[in-house]
Amino acid sequence: MASRKSNPPGTAVRTKAPPAGAKASAAGAKASAAGAKASTAGTGTRGPRIQRRFWLTYPPGQIKAPVIWELGHKFPLMTNIRQASVTDEVGIVCLEVDGRPADIESAVKWLKRLGVSVEPVELSAVES
Secondary structure (H helix, E strand, C coil), X not given: CCCCCCCCCCCCCCCCCCCCCHHHHXXXXXXXXXXXXXXXXXXXXXXXXEXXXXXXXXXXXXXXXXXXXXXXXXXXXXXXXXXXXXXXXXXXXXXXXXXXXXXXXXHHHHHHHCCCEEEECCCCCCCC
């Protein structure tokens, strides 16, 4: 009896060649989907998406809390930690957020309610 090779989980094996024209139509569908995504990116019912950077200073009671993780789940924002310094006494994070202005404003208010100090980062011409 011949042994049979198994594929790693999550991979598919194609047993037949695709019908003629299938490759072109699949590529066209991908291009259409990408074009639709690109045309709606940055707009919406609540305004265009913007990017802002903030210095967050955490009080000792919030240093070990997953504040940035919660922020990303509570608000429709994309977060990016640009720089951080954390000790037992204080946590300082430069956080970049991408989203709609109203969502960013709501997130900043939420952070302040937690006791996190939020200050905008002033970018130089070189950094922007």
